[in-house]
Amino acid sequence: MLSPTLTAPVCPTPAETIAAALDRVGPLQGLPFEDRLWLAQHGEEIVGQPGDILFEEGQPADRMILILKGEIHVRRQRGGPMELFIGRAGQMTGLLPFSRMKTSGGQGFAVTPVWALLIRKETFPEMLAAIPSMTQRVVSTLLDRVREVTRIEQQAEKLNALGKLAGNLAHELNNPASAAQRAASSLVMELRSNRENRFKLVNLCLSDEQIQGVEAWEQKVLSRSSRHDPRDTGQQIQLEEDLRAWLTALPCDGAWEVAAQLAEQRTHVSDLEELRTLIGANETCISLQYFARYLRSTRSVDTLLNSTARIFDLISAVKAYSYMDRAPILEVDVAAGLDATIQMLQSRMQNIEIERNYEPDLPRISAYGSELNQVWTALIENALDALSESGNGGKLRLTCRLEGEMMLVEIWDTGPGIPPELQDRIFEPFFTTKAPGQGLGLGLDNAMRIVRKHRGHLSVRSDPGSTCFRVRLPLDQLQAY
Numbered sequence: 001m002l003s004p005t006l007t008a009p010v011c012p013t014p015a016e017t018i019a020a021a022l023d024r025v026g027p028l029q030g031l032p033f034e035d036r037l038w039l040a041q042h043g044e045e046i047v048g049q050p051g052d053i054l055f056e057e058g059q060p061a062d063r064m065i066l067i068l069k070g071e072i073h074v075r076r077q078r079g080g081p082m083e084l085f086i087g088r089a090g091q092m093t094g095l096l097p098f099s100r101m102k103t104s105g106g107q108g109f110a111v112t113p114v115w116a117l118l119i120r121k122e123t124f125p126e127m128l129a130a131i132p133s134m135t136q137r138v139v140s141t142l143l144d145r146v147r148e149v150t151r152i153e154q155q156a157e158k159l160n161a162l163g164k165l166a167g168n169l170a171h172e173l174n175n176p177a178s179a180a181q182r183a184a185s186s187l188v189m190e191l192r193s194n195r196e197n198r199f200k201l202v203n204l205c206l207s208d209e210q211i212q213g214v215e216a217w218e219q220k221v222l223s224r225s226s227r228h229d230p231r232d233t234g235q236q237i238q239l240e241e242d243l244r245a246w247l248t249a250l251p252c253d254g255a256w257e258v259a260a261q262l263a264e265q266r267t268h269v270s271d272l273e274e275l276r277t278l279i280g281a282n283e284t285c286i287s288l289q290y291f292a293r294y295l296r297s298t299r300s301v302d303t304l305l306n307s308t309a310r311i312f313d314l315i316s317a318v319k320a321y322s323y324m325d326r327a328p329i330l331e332v333d334v335a336a337g338l339d340a341t342i343q344m345l346q347s348r349m350q351n352i353e354i355e356r357n358y359e360p361d362l363p364r365i366s367a368y369g370s371e372l373n374q375v376w377t378a379l380i381e382n383a384l385d386a387l388s389e390s391g392n393g394g395k396l397r398l399t400c401r402l403e404g405e406m407m408l409v410e411i412w413d414t415g416p417g418i419p420p421e422l423q424d425r426i427f428e429p430f431f432t433t434k435a436p437g438q439g440l441g442l443g444l445d446n447a448m449r450i451v452r453k454h455r456g457h458l459s460v461r462s463d464p465g466s467t468c469f470r471v472r473l474p475l476d477q478l479q480a481y
Contacts, residue, residue, distance in 0.1 A: 068089060
């Protein structure tokens with residue numbers, strides 16, 4: 001049954017005219033006129049306008065479509081719109097003889113005025129009998145379509161992996177970048193405040209003995225660790241309140257701000273009393289204000305250093321992961337590649353225990369470094385997906401060691417495991433147990449192809465609570481290539 005938006009033309013086109021137009025359909029070029037006339041007489045002519053629906057996703061596939069004019073798009077609705085196929089004038093699409101397609105893989109709609117000829121499934125045996133050369137033409141079209149769909153799906157899988165990598169990297173970069181921005185802002189404020197306060201400090205006119213005493217006092221306070229046990233939060237609050245009360249009684253402006261910095265440095269009221277015996281009340285207040293700003297500035301600088309170091313580490317990890325600016329075949333450090341991949345996926349590893357068992361002094365192997373990292377990404381992501389199903393974190397264990405003349409890598413997780421009936425299918429292209437839109441089922445297939453390219457072996461062993469993917473790669477370059 002035709003979609004309600006498609007109709008037969010008001011004035012049917014003569015069969016001879018349709019037969020002439022069929023010669024512009026690529027797979028039918030060179031087909032004798034009488035054979036094309038047979039198709040025109042046994043087919044169903046349709047016309048449509050932009051937006052008209054030719055077929056719906058999931059609708060039974062029951063017709064071959066010969067596009068004589070216009071353009072149609074096939075779009076998958078589940079998992080977000082994704083263009084699967086663009087059909088233009090001169091193409092043969094829809095259900096073809098010998099195809100195992102049962103239902104339409106997406107929604108087909110016209111984007112320009114469309115003129116097409118439909119050949120019903122029931123007519124296929126009669127068509128192949130009447131036009132023997134159609135068998136070869138249809139099979140060639142099927143092979144081309146399989147290659148094109150596979151290419152599109154693989155490209156979509158690569159884009160999906162790139163999106164995940166970009167999301168993980170953005171998440172990892174966001175924290176140190178935000179910390180660096182806050183630290184820089186705080187540092188600017190402290191420098192501005194000390195600039196405004198510098199004349200008060202100069203006007204104190206302290207003696208050499210007092211200066212030495214203040215310096216010794218500051219050094220004693222700075223020698224203390226600013227780290228405190230989170231369990232002592234109540235004591236920390238009480239300490240800050242005692243310091244604030246002492247500073248207020250001194251008196252000292254901004255007592256709450258000064259007290260917070262001094263408390264974080266584990267300064268006590270007794271320390272303030274000691275400083276007060278060296279210099280006067282006003283001098284103590286100004287010195288403590290300057291010292292508190294120094295403490296905050298120092299912490300801001302430390303935060304800047306740590307944050308920028310973290311950003312540098314992430315950039316280095318990206319370069320190591322992607323093997324930027326390097327030849328395709330390299331002497332690859334497999335353990336370093338595993339660590340770089342872990343770093344790329346760090347944002348997904350909350351509440352997951354990571355255990356590394358790397359044999360020391362492992363040799364490098366000749367390999368396509370960036371492609372091997374795609375293997376580690378696919379296997380580790382598969383483990384993380386399994387651990388997320390358990391909902392309580394779990395353990396991810398990475399093993400790398402020599403096994404004869406092979407490098408053995410094991411990626412093991414404590415997820416729910418792979419059902420026995422599915423273990424033989426997980427490496428099949430397009431096979432996935434994820435919900436629609438969550439994966440195309442090409443990750444493990446791609447990993448298998450890369451491992452085989454390296455003359456290696458990829459296998460899996462899985463039981464409830466224990467799944468292990470094993471990759472074996474030859475050490476010798478002559479064995480690999």
